[in-house]
Amino acid sequence: MTTHQNQNQLFVGSFIYSKNLDELEYLHGAAICVDKEGKIVAVERDCDEQTAIETVFPGLGWSADEVVVSVTKDGQFFFPGFIDTHLHASQYPNVGIFGKSTLLDWLNTYTFPLEASLADPLKARKVYSRVIRKTLSHGTTCAAYYATVDVPSTNLLADLCLAAGQRALVGRVCMDQLSPAYYRDDSPAASLAATRASIAHIEKADPGMRLVRPVITPRFAPSCSAPLMRALGDLAKEMPHLSVQTHISENAGEIALVRELFPMESTGAADDSYAAVYDAFGLLTDRTILAHAVHLSEAEADLIKTRGAKVSHCPCSNSAITSGAARVRWLLGKGIVCGLGTDMSGGYSPSVLEAARLAALVSRHVAMGGDEKAKLSVEEVLYLATKGGAEVVGLEGRVGGFEEDGEEDGNVDVFGWESWGDMVAKWVYNGDDRNTKKVWVKGRLVHERK
Numbered sequence: 001m002t003t004h005q006n007q008n009q010l011f012v013g014s015f016i017y018s019k020n021l022d023e024l025e026y027l028h029g030a031a032i033c034v035d036k037e038g039k040i041v042a043v044e045r046d047c048d049e050q051t052a053i054e055t056v057f058p059g060l061g062w063s064a065d066e067v068v069v070s071v072t073k074d075g076q077f078f079f080p081g082f083i084d085t086h087l088h089a090s091q092y093p094n095v096g097i098f099g100k101s102t103l104l105d106w107l108n109t110y111t112f113p114l115e116a117s118l119a120d121p122l123k124a125r126k127v128y129s130r131v132i133r134k135t136l137s138h139g140t141t142c143a144a145y146y147a148t149v150d151v152p153s154t155n156l157l158a159d160l161c162l163a164a165g166q167r168a169l170v171g172r173v174c175m176d177q178l179s180p181a182y183y184r185d186d187s188p189a190a191s192l193a194a195t196r197a198s199i200a201h202i203e204k205a206d207p208g209m210r211l212v213r214p215v216i217t218p219r220f221a222p223s224c225s226a227p228l229m230r231a232l233g234d235l236a237k238e239m240p241h242l243s244v245q246t247h248i249s250e251n252a253g254e255i256a257l258v259r260e261l262f263p264m265e266s267t268g269a270a271d272d273s274y275a276a277v278y279d280a281f282g283l284l285t286d287r288t289i290l291a292h293a294v295h296l297s298e299a300e301a302d303l304i305k306t307r308g309a310k311v312s313h314c315p316c317s318n319s320a321i322t323s324g325a326a327r328v329r330w331l332l333g334k335g336i337v338c339g340l341g342t343d344m345s346g347g348y349s350p351s352v353l354e355a356a357r358l359a360a361l362v363s364r365h366v367a368m369g370g371d372e373k374a375k376l377s378v379e380e381v382l383y384l385a386t387k388g389g390a391e392v393v394g395l396e397g398r399v400g401g402f403e404e405d406g407e408e409d410g411n412v413d414v415f416g417w418e419s420w421g422d423m424v425a426k427w428v429y430n431g432d433d434r435n436t437k438k439v440w441v442k443g444r445l446v447h448e449r450k
């Protein structure tokens with residue numbers, strides 16, 4: 001595959017992207033110029049290839065013979081890359097394998113043994129290479145990954161993302177309690193040292209955090225002792241350029257466990273809620289990504305809004321391991337920023353488009369529970385999958401550009417009489433990786449469907 005890296009590029013045709021939560025912008029007959037560094041340097045409406053060559057290129061100092069041109073055909077469109085705001089790269093081999101488990105037994109039965117086994121570098125390379133290739137093929141240009149406790153293989157995940165050209169947040173998993181002895185940090189100090197080592201590696205591998213960045217990753221409160229939680233909260237304060245990712249309020253058993261492990265008298269938290277525990281340790285900040293947020297109380301959601309923390313909605317995982325139906329409309333109504341996560345392998349699908357579809361369906365289940373306003377529209381779930389996600393991972397304004405286009409073969413039957421709005425709805429409800437023909441990140445072609 002020619003990647004067109006370090007070449008000026010012209011994209012011509014139809015562009016569709018989220019203007020805001022409620023509206024998609026449809027630009028037909030438009031042109032976008034992307035320079036050698038992968039930056040969008042011109043967006044022109046009512047512009048075809050010839051017009052761009054004659055009127056736009058001179059201002060950019062480009063000559064037509066050195067520019068790579070991509071043009072959409074009928075029914076195709078450029079769409080911003082998807083942002084997967086929460087997934088476990090290390091759990092990819094287990095997608096679909098969850099039986100009838102729920103969170104806590106699922107972790108012990110399926111998840112910890114697999115994650116521990118990735119300390120084998122050959123196995124880690126195989127799994128991480130495949131998860132990157134697979135998510136790129138579904139149009140995921142940016143992913144917030146959990147790796148494992150193991151430092152070398154976590155670092156390898158970052159290196160592989162960098163080599164493949166996928167934007168990524170890569171987190172070494174911190175956990176020093178309540179998992180088998182073969183899979184946990186030896187002490188809070190060891191966990192902190194290993195985390196620092198992984199951060200140092202990733203920052204050295206990509207000094208300007210151009211594509212890949214480390215993320216502070218307390219697995220979830222039950223996996224972390226109070227001293228470890230405090231150390232990671234202090235680390236987040238020391239490194240304000242880094243995000244924090246964790247899980248919150250996914251499952252009833254987990255919530256009861258947090259209450260038992262972190263009584264408010266021991267933490268100095270304002271109340272005995274899950275969100276207050278993270279807050280007490282300095283882990284609830286405007287750089288915090290909270291996966292799930294299914295069973296939050298009113299007060300917890302208000303606290304999350306006050307701190308500016310973000311939510312990764314994971315409808316596939318929440319359904320597969322029967323955690324519950326997150327009330328996304330309620331979170332959005334409070335002004336909490338939300339994006340979508342596949343949460344493999346709690347979730348079984350690598351596709352953010354599938355997560356968008358399931359977000360729409362789960363919102364209808366919430367509506368059937370009595371809140372008619374809960375239903376999310378096609379426009380809303382696509383916003384969560386792109387611009388909302390960008391804000392969740394702290395890359396707003398940097399991603400959400402035009403990085404992907406759709407193709408006519410595959411599972412979406414287009415008859416020719418549909419409006420563009422109807423075509424997009426058909427893509428959301430029936431599309432898959434066959435509709436993703438090419439994927440670009442920073443101008444580099446990182447996936448091409450043959």
Ligand SMILES: O=c1[nH]c(=O)c2nc[nH]c2[nH]1
Nearest residue numbers: 088219220247317343346
């Ligand atoms: O969906 C989840 N996946 C996990 O790996 C995990 N660990 C803690 N809590 C979790 N939830």
Ligand SMILES: [Zn+2]
Nearest residue numbers: 086247291343
């Ligand atoms: Zn998860």
